[in-house]
Amino acid sequence: VLYDNLTGLETLYFFADLKAVPRRECAALLDKVGLTAAAGRRVREYSKGMRQRLGFAQALLGTPRLLFLDEPTTGLDPGAIRDFYRILRELKGEGVTMVLTSHILAEIQERVDRLAIMEGGQIRATGTVQALREAMNLPLTLEIAGGAGLREQVTRALEGLAIDGIEESGSLLHIRLARDAKMPALTRLATLGDTLRDLHVREPSLEDVFFGYRA
Structure with a gap:
């Protein structure tokens, strides 16, 4: 949940305090997700895509080793989506494990190592994209x-x-x-x-x- 009356930077300060993370990380994370110019604006003025990026920055506070991301590119423009996956590649290189849920299958099919297909609340299959292709024949x-x-x-x-x-x-x-x-x-x-x-x-x-x- 993001508080509309806080600025982007104040939002990260709030979550940094909750996570016992130094506030000095916050400005760099806003820059990482492309929100430096909007750091002093109230969240109520943010677009849906900007809110998504702010939420992503909040998730990165404290250098987590495991990230759960639910429909993280909803509302992002093509440039922001490219930057988002670039950051994920960097995190992967640092050994971070990421679990991502998405309905935009074309977007993720070349970007995941393994996937699980869910239907009706049940996992129907797991594996690499190519392995599932071959299994389906x-x-x-x-x-x-x-x-x-x-x-x-x-x-x-x-x-x-x-x-x-x-x-x-x-x-x-x-x-x-x-x-x-x-x-x-x-x-x-x-x-x-x-x-x-x-x-x-x-x-x-x-x-x-x-x-x-x-x-």
């Missing part, structure tokens, strides 16, 4: 760019493999295929030479994994 997507006749040549090259579907969008082909067909497909596609201009392998997103466990 969700199909991959190959995105291929090429010239005229690309679809026909690719279809012939991949004949007999576990292909879930091929969609064409302009000069791009989107091919869904089973995970165990990835390497055989890439081997065959390599024989097409200059017919292919580009190729990307799209792994299932964390959102795909989440809904896979809910199914």
Whole structure:
């Protein structure tokens, strides 16, 4: 809870006193989260994103070894989100353990070491993002760019493999295929030479994994 009648700096002083942390840490923490210019403003004047940053600064008081962060980037603009995760990387390098809850799956899928998927108040699965992808055995997507006749040549090259579907969008082909067909497909596609201009392998997103466990 933040008190609207206090300034940002007074807020940190208050929590520093509660935690028996020296007040001299407070100004540096406000600077760390980008609130130095607003240190003397009343919290009632803070935007939602500024309140989030002030709450984060409060959590960092006393150099904690364990942090619990609940939807910490709600209300933050893209620049502030980038700075937030930069700070988390620095804390990780210092040995701090962080438990973060979020509904913004695309934002966290490349930023967590391990995750737990919860649904209906129960933990359905735990592991790395890649391990959960593989456990679900969700199909991959190959995105291929090429010239005229690309679809026909690719279809012939991949004949007999576990292909879930091929969609064409302009000069791009989107091919869904089973995970165990990835390497055989890439081997065959390599024989097409200059017919292919580009190729990307799209792994299932964390959102795909989440809904896979809910199914």
